Amino acid sequence: MARAIQVIGIEGLPEVRPGDDLVALLLDALAAEGLALQEGDIVVLTQKIVSKAEGRLIALAEVEPSMFARTVAEQTGRDPRLTEVILREARRIVRMDRQVLLVETRQGLVCANAGVDRSNVGEGRVALLPQDPDASARAIREEIKRRTGIQVAVLITDTFGRPWREGLTEVAVGVAGLAPLKDHRGHRDRFGVPLQATLVAVADELACAAGLVMEKLAGIPAAIIRGYAYEPQEGTAAALVRPPERDLFR
Amino acid sequence: MARAIQVIGIEGLPEVRPGDDLVALLLDALAAEGLALQEGDIVVLTQKIVSKAEGRLIALAEVEPSMFARTVAEQTGRDPRLTEVILREARRIVRMDRQVLLVETRQGLVCANAGVDRSNVGEGRVALLPQDPDASARAIREEIKRRTGIQVAVLITDTFGRPWREGLTEVAVGVAGLAPLKDHRGHRDRFGVPLQATLVAVADELACAAGLVMEKLAGIPAAIIRGYAYEPQEGTAAALVRPPERDLFR
Numbered sequence: 001m002a003r004a005i006q007v008i009g010i011e012g013l014p015e016v017r018p019g020d021d022l023v024a025l026l027l028d029a030l031a032a033e034g035l036a037l038q039e040g041d042i043v044v045l046t047q048k049i050v051s052k053a054e055g056r057l058i059a060l061a062e063v064e065p066s067m068f069a070r071t072v073a074e075q076t077g078r079d080p081r082l083t084e085v086i087l088r089e090a091r092r093i094v095r096m097d098r099q100v101l102l103v104e105t106r107q108g109l110v111c112a113n114a115g116v117d118r119s120n121v122g123e124g125r126v127a128l129l130p131q132d133p134d135a136s137a138r139a140i141r142e143e144i145k146r147r148t149g150i151q152v153a154v155l156i157t158d159t160f161g162r163p164w165r166e167g168l169t170e171v172a173v174g175v176a177g178l179a180p181l182k183d184h185r186g187h188r189d190r191f192g193v194p195l196q197a198t199l200v201a202v203a204d205e206l207a208c209a210a211g212l213v214m215e216k217l218a219g220i221p222a223a224i225i226r227g228y229a230y231e232p233q234e235g236t237a238a239a240l241v242r243p244p245e246r247d248l249f250r
Numbered sequence: 251m252a253r254a255i256q257v258i259g260i261e262g263l264p265e266v267r268p269g270d271d272l273v274a275l276l277l278d279a280l281a282a283e284g285l286a287l288q289e290g291d292i293v294v295l296t297q298k299i300v301s302k303a304e305g306r307l308i309a310l311a312e313v314e315p316s317m318f319a320r321t322v323a324e325q326t327g328r329d330p331r332l333t334e335v336i337l338r339e340a341r342r343i344v345r346m347d348r349q350v351l352l353v354e355t356r357q358g359l360v361c362a363n364a365g366v367d368r369s370n371v372g373e374g375r376v377a378l379l380p381q382d383p384d385a386s387a388r389a390i391r392e393e394i395k396r397r398t399g400i401q402v403a404v405l406i407t408d409t410f411g412r413p414w415r416e417g418l419t420e421v422a423v424g425v426a427g428l429a430p431l432k433d434h435r436g437h438r439d440r441f442g443v444p445l446q447a448t449l450v451a452v453a454d455e456l457a458c459a460a461g462l463v464m465e466k467l468a469g470i471p472a473a474i475i476r477g478y479a480y481e482p483q484e485g486t487a488a489a490l491v492r493p494p495e496r497d498l499f500r
Contacts, residue, residue: 003261003463008254009253110415164360190370195467199418240417
């Protein structure tokens with residue numbers, strides 16, 4: 001049983017509020033479960049709790065939709081104020097349709113609704129993505145190291161759709177402490193044939209693994225992945241975004 | 251530690267050959283590691299070993315490329331015989347470019363090169379996807395039940411790229427015994443707000459989790475996921491494919 005990975009859901013986190021000390025809440029929740037972080041663990045947090053702690057919440061009642069937001073709202077079947085918030089977070093509309101509003105966000109991500117989301121933030125409010133999710137991940141990683149002495153990697157995840165396939169999966173929108181991509185190119189397979197096109201999006205696979213335990217309905221917004229031998233590196237989720245000039249679908 | 255999932259790589263599988271009894275090889279490898287299957291385990295196999303066992307291998311030297319295959323090969327920088335094999339597996343070209351040949355396969359999947367792959371099959375040969383990966387998964391599941399009395403779910407995975415994001419991730423191309431999608435729509439969040447757009451591609455997240463231990467270079471082509479509470483169902487990977495009429499990118 002040389003290669004076994006554990007994915008552990010962190011239960012018992014309280015409702016996170018703007019200004020909360022997320023690392024303190026996390027360490028308390030772990031302690032209450034009798035769990036302690038270990039060197040090399042990967043701590044995975046949903047974007048939602050990071051955004052809440054950072055105060056990235058907007059009350060829709062206070063939003064004044066622009067003329068364009070009203071027009072887009074009508075075509076995509078959305079609330080005009082929500083649409084205004086989405087457009088403020090976007091730097092480009094990639095595709096819009098009767099139900100879809102797919103944009104490139106200020107962070108460079110391509111996703112529906114610029115990652116603006118109504119769930120688990122209370123009626124009439126929406127959560128935005130963290131301003132700089134890589135910086136958020138780095139700060140959490142450093143704070144964990146400062147308080148516990150333990151070096152972990154940190155991923156911040158969000159739930160994205162994708163073309164051609166049904167259903168959403170988790171992706172890494174913030175990375176600190178691990179190489180987000182693993183490059184097999186140039187290596188040879190067991191028959192000596194060079195491997196092609198084998199750049200693996202490790203951070204997204206880790207995000208999906210964590211997604212299996214981070215249940216939206218059960219209120220589990222964080223997980224630990226233990227036993228995965230990653231390549232330590234400063235890391236950035238920006239490396240997971242394909243540059244527009246090499247993207248056939250933008 | 252209520253919610254912990256284990257992802258266990260199955261080591262020690264021999265090189266799989268056409269006609270091999272994959273379930274026997276799998277059970278032997280598990281026994282050699284001192285592992286036994288448990289009720290509810292998810293057995294994950296890479297497409298490659300399933301294809302090999304099913305004899306879905308082609309020697310390129312025996313392929314005569316058509317005129318169109320030669321033309322496409324030239325434009326996409328590919329071997330004309332490989333291109334011929336890809337086109338035979340395809341029912342539609344979704345996108346072609348200087349390096350990319352993205353097609354819809356006969357199984358309905360949208361992926362590069364119709365899933366035709368040169369790695370780990372020996373020089374001058376390529377592996378095709380299983381003819382009907384759901385049927386392959388079902389047969390493996392039934393055979394495991396027959397031999398061990400244990401009810402597992404089975405996933406067959408392949409490694410696909412995706413628009414907008416760098417790197418490949420595992421996806422489920424064959425499913426037996428679990429619901430590939432989990433539907434949260436209609437449920438309400440902790441604030442009572444209805445959850446929207448939350449159809450989760452559980453089978454793909456499981457495939458990614460398994461991908462973390464199924465290392466191409468280390469020759470680990472199978473894994474067990476243990477402790478994930480899935481919804482038992484006949485299941486099919488076809489449900490993970492978005493119908494063309496609802497797909498903005500086809």
